[in-house]
Amino acid sequence: MQSQMKESDPILEVENLFASTNNLPILKGVSLTVYPGEIHAIMGRNGCGKSTLSKIIAGHPSYNITNGDIKFSGENINSLEPEERSQSGIFLGFQYPIEIPGVSNLEFLRVSTNARRKFLNKEELDTFDFEELVKEKLELVKMDQTFLSRSVNQGFSGGEKKRNEILQMALLEPKIAILDETDSGLDIDALRIVASGIKKISNKQTGIILITHYQRLLDEIEPNYVHVMADGQIIKTGGSDLALELEKKGYEWTDNFVKET
Amino acid sequence: MEIIEKIKTNKLVEKQTDIQKICLDKLQSSPLPNPKSELWRLSNKIKFSNFLDYSVNEKNLKFDIPYPNNSQKTIRLIIGQNCQIQLIEENYSIQQISEDELDKYIKEQISCFNETENWSDLLNLSLSCKKNILGLRINGSKIPPIEIFSHASSNSLNAKTLVIFLEKNCDIELLQVNLGKDNSSLSQSTFFFLEEHSSLNHGVVSYGKNGSNLLNSLNVIQQKNSEYSLGSLHFKFNYARFEINIKQSEGNAKTNIKGMQITKKDEQISTYTKINFDGPNGFLDQINKSLADDKSHAIFEGSIIVPKIAQKTDASQLSRNLLLSDLAQIDTKPQLEIIADDVKCKHGATISQLNEEELFYMRTRGITLAEASKLQLSSYFQEIISFIPVSKERWDLLDKILNEN
Numbered sequence: 326m327q328s329q330m331k332e333s334d335p336i337l338e339v340e341n342l343f344a345s346t347n348n349l350p351i352l353k354g355v356s357l358t359v360y361p362g363e364i365h366a367i368m369g370r371n372g373c374g375k376s377t378l379s380k381i382i383a384g385h386p387s388y389n390i391t392n393g394d395i396k397f398s399g400e401n402i403n404s405l406e407p408e409e410r411s412q413s414g415i416f417l418g419f420q421y422p423i424e425i426p427g428v429s430n431l432e433f434l435r436v437s438t439n440a441r442r443k444f445l446n447k448e449e450l451d452t453f454d455f456e457e458l459v460k461e462k463l464e465l466v467k468m469d470q471t472f473l474s475r476s477v478n479q480g481f482s483g484g485e486k487k488r489n490e491i492l493q494m495a496l497l498e499p500k501i502a503i504l505d506e507t508d509s510g511l512d513i514d515a516l517r518i519v520a521s522g523i524k525k526i527s528n529k530q531t532g533i534i535l536i537t538h539y540q541r542l543l544d545e546i547e548p549n550y551v552h553v554m555a556d557g558q559i560i561k562t563g564g565s566d567l568a569l570e571l572e573k574k575g576y577e578w579t580d581n582f583v584k585e586t
Numbered sequence: 587m588e589i590i591e592k593i594k595t596n597k598l599v600e601k602q603t604d605i606q607k608i609c610l611d612k613l614q615s616s617p618l619p620n621p622k623s624e625l626w627r628l629s630n631k632i633k634f635s636n637f638l639d640y641s642v643n644e645k646n647l648k649f650d651i652p653y654p655n656n657s658q659k660t661i662r663l664i665i666g667q668n669c670q671i672q673l674i675e676e677n678y679s680i681q682q683i684s685e686d687e688l689d690k691y692i693k694e695q696i697s698c699f700n701e702t703e704n705w706s707d708l709l710n711l712s713l714s715c716k717k718n719i720l721g722l723r724i725n726g727s728k729i730p731p732i733e734i735f736s737h738a739s740s741n742s743l744n745a746k747t748l749v750i751f752l753e754k755n756c757d758i759e760l761l762q763v764n765l766g767k768d769n770s771s772l773s774q775s776t777f778f779f780l781e782e783h784s785s786l787n788h789g790v791v792s793y794g795k796n797g798s799n800l801l802n803s804l805n806v807i808q809q810k811n812s813e814y815s816l817g818s819l820h821f822k823f824n825y826a827r828f829e830i831n832i833k834q835s836e837g838n839a840k841t842n843i844k845g846m847q848i849t850k851k852d853e854q855i856s857t858y859t860k861i862n863f864d865g866p867n868g869f870l871d872q873i874n875k876s877l878a879d880d881k882s883h884a885i886f887e888g889s890i891i892v893p894k895i896a897q898k899t900d901a902s903q904l905s906r907n908l909l910l911s912d913l914a915q916i917d918t919k920p921q922l923e924i925i926a927d928d929v930k931c932k933h934g935a936t937i938s939q940l941n942e943e944e945l946f947y948m949r950t951r952g953i954t955l956a957e958a959s960k961l962q963l964s965s966y967f968q969e970i971i972s973f974i975p976v977s978k979e980r981w982d983l984l985d986k987i988l989n990e991n
Contacts, residue, residue, distance in 0.1 A: 406955070437951035
């Protein structure tokens with residue numbers, strides 16, 4: 326399916342990626358290509374390597390790439406620092422957003438946004454201009470301004486943390502967003518708010534990778550491709566129907582697939 | 587005995603006061619702190635001897651106050667430079683204590699001194715000449731914030747002493763700033779007496795320069811229903827000790843302490859606290875933070891003493907420490923000595939490094955590793971810094987100093 330002719334160049338190319346942490350192999354040959362405007366879903370059991378793949382693309386220092394390449398807009402980014410990847414347009418939405426006590430959310434968002442704007446040769450925003458911008462983006466995720474004066478994610482509910490991630494995505498305007506289990510811990514209303522925010526932010530120039538266990542997020546955001554991961558590899562790729570099939574069959578067959586191979 | 591000889595032969599203390607004589611006598615039997623005692627065993631001997639290397643010198647005490655002088659409502663005093671203080675306003679008064687009264691009070695304190703526990707005070711009082719002892723009696727309300735500066739001069743050992751009586755129902759905010767110069771030693775001893783229903787919001791900011799040393803001792807006596815809050819920060823000293831001794835003389839008092847020490851290069855900074863509850867219903871909330879980088883060494887030892895009379899004491903002492911380098915060292919020892927059986931006391935200590943996941947999170951938002959570390963450290967500081975009573979325009983300067991450091 327991914328070998329179809331595309332009009333533009335890929336945003337992200339993961340080529341035969343092997344990676345490990347503490348000498349323990351986690352990824353065992355992952356290949357994935359994302360073109361502008363595409364939405365990819367990666368599904369699979371806990372521990373199959375989905376979150377690791379997202380962290381490695383974002384540049385987590387605890388993982389070593391032992392073989393393969395990650396290309397972003399045609400450039401190899403294997404050796405780029407996480408901040409360089411972010412500034413150039415890679416966004417990772419965390420499964421468990423980190424609390425940073427004592428650092429105001431507003432200042433954190435402003436520093437991050439300006440880092441990206443600097444890369445894009447856009448003028449950096451002072452506190453007043455940034456407040457105008459952030460107010461507009463808050464609407465997307467239905468957050469009120471009190472979130473801005475609190476410490477980053479501190480005392481936020483699970484849903485508030487996820488909405489704060491989407492707010493960051495809206496401000497950073499990435500070329501590719503990898504959203505790691507953004508749907509986990511959300512009630513139906515919060516899930517709809519988050520999904521609607523993602524849809525409004527994404528456009529024909531952005532690529533999105535949704536990492537999820539469940540169909541319910543994919544009911545809100547229909548993916549172009551669904552990939553199933555097991556034992557550090559993508560073992561099957563299909564269209565949105567594949568997610569429905571997984572919902573019915575579960576993941577047991579993936580264990581058998583791994584044993585057989 | 588070298589330090590005793592040095593003090594005795596110093597021209598400035600030729601005319602020794604009674605207090606100096608008493609303290610020198612006490613030091614004769616203990617010319618140096620006992621290196622085996624709990625309070626001094628971790629003290630770096632070479633650095634401590636460097637503290638004593640400088641000669642007592644009152645000349646060349648030119649002093650530039652680092653804070654902007656644009657707050658009209660702040661009362662600013664410099665120990666050693668204020669001759670006569672007598673501020674009598676409608677709502678309050680700040681007056682210098684008479685020599686006799688000051689003598690009497692200090693002698694009472696000395697009579698309870700122990701050569702090991704109060705070695706720093708004995709040294710201070712044997713060195714402090716009359717003009718370097720500032721004694722104040724404060725009463726009333728709506729008192730403007732007070733700032734008191736102590737400083738050392740380069741290549742000298744200077745001693746400054748502060749004694750403050752806070753009268754009943756009095757409520758003040760006081761920032762004490764101890765400044766070290768290049769290659770200098772400062773001995774600062776402070777004595778507070780808080781009468782019933784008085785409240786003191788006390789800040790201590792001590793910072794040095796290359797080769798600065800500091801012995802900073804703080805003694806507080808709290809009568810019932812008084813409240814004492816301390817926010818402190820010590821940094822940039824070759825060698826510094828902060829000794830805190832607080833006594834709730836009748837219980838029923840409140841003490842809040844938030845302290846922090848930052849060490850870099852091969853510096854050693856230590857904090858020792860001893861909180862005595864001599865009556866029931868006492869309250870203590872204490873947190874001490876250390877941040878050690880490079881090859882430096884930070885020490886915290888705290889003890890809480892709860893005798894039988896101190897029933898219903900509610901005390902908490904926490905030590906939080908951050909190691910920024912593999913070669914840095916942190917020693918921490920919070921301890922409780924409880925005899926009373928109906929009390930609520932807790933203590934704890936942690937030593938950790940910068941949180942990798944927090945750093946990664948910030949970096950995935952485009953913030954560089956250096957900026958992310960700085961943000962993380964400033965969040966670590968903030969709990970303590972926000973507790974120090976410093977006005978906003980001065981805070982900017984403190985922020986700048988911390989960033990330069």
